[in-house]
Amino acid sequence: xxxxxxxxxxxxxxxxxxxxxxxxxxxxxxxxxxxxxxxxxxxxxxxxxxxxxxxxxxxxxxxxxxxxxxxxxxxxxxxxxxxxxxxxxxxxxxxxxxxxxxxxxxxxxxxxxxxxxxxxxxxxxxxxxxxxx
Numbered sequence: 001x002x003x004x005x006x007x008x009x010x011x012x013x014x015x016x017x018x019x020x021x022x023x024x025x026x027x028x029x030x031x032x033x034x035x036x037x038x039x040x041x042x043x044x045x046x047x048x049x050x051x052x053x054x055x056x057x058x059x060x061x062x063x064x065x066x067x068x069x070x071x072x073x074x075x076x077x078x079x080x081x082x083x084x085x086x087x088x089x090x091x092x093x094x095x096x097x098x099x100x101x102x103x104x105x106x107x108x109x110x111x112x113x114x115x116x117x118x119x120x121x122x123x124x125x126x127x128x129x130x131x132x133x
Contacts, residue, residue, distance in 0.1 A: 001035070005031075005035075041074075044073045044074045045074050045076075047070065047073050047074070048070045048071070048073045048074040048076075048079055051066055051067060051069075051070035051073075052067055052070065052079065052082055055067050055070075055086075060090040060093055060095065060096060061090070061096070061100070063086060063090070064086060064087055064090055064104065064107075067079075067082065067083050067086055068083060068087075068111075071083055075115075075118075077115075077119050077122055077125070080111075080115045080119070080125060081122075081124050081125065081128075083111065084108055084111060084112055084115075084124075084125065084128040085128075087104055087107060087108040087111065088105075088108050088128060088131065088132065090104050091104035091105040091108060091132075105132050106132075108128060108132045109129065109132035109133065112125055112126075112128040112129040112132060113129060116129050
């Protein structure tokens with residue numbers, strides 16, 4: 001995209017005989033906004049992905065805290081499923097107390113309920129909802 005925009009912007013400077021039409025300012029603003037939007041979304045996706053990759057080295061409870069915070073950056077169904085899976089695994093972990101396991105199960109259930117309303121046709125989120133009832 002960058003190189004095609006660069007070629008489009010500098011094409012007139014190579015051959016002086018080419019008659020070009022000026023691009024309206026409105027169109028330039030729209031294209032710029034679209035490019036900025038996609039760059040921003042990629043940065044947010046990267047921040048969320050990075051949190052999921054590096055949170056594996058943390059303790060179970062801080063891992064849950066970090067990945068749940070990262071959903072605020074980019075709440076796509078892929079990351080929602082990862083958060084639910086992480087929460088479910090930790091709620092089954094023997095290293096934490098039974099009371100904390102129950103709390104994590106309830107948090108997973110509430111989170112699955114919330115995102116099931118947002119993505120009602122997602123089968124995996126509904127499975128987490130049923131598993132944690």
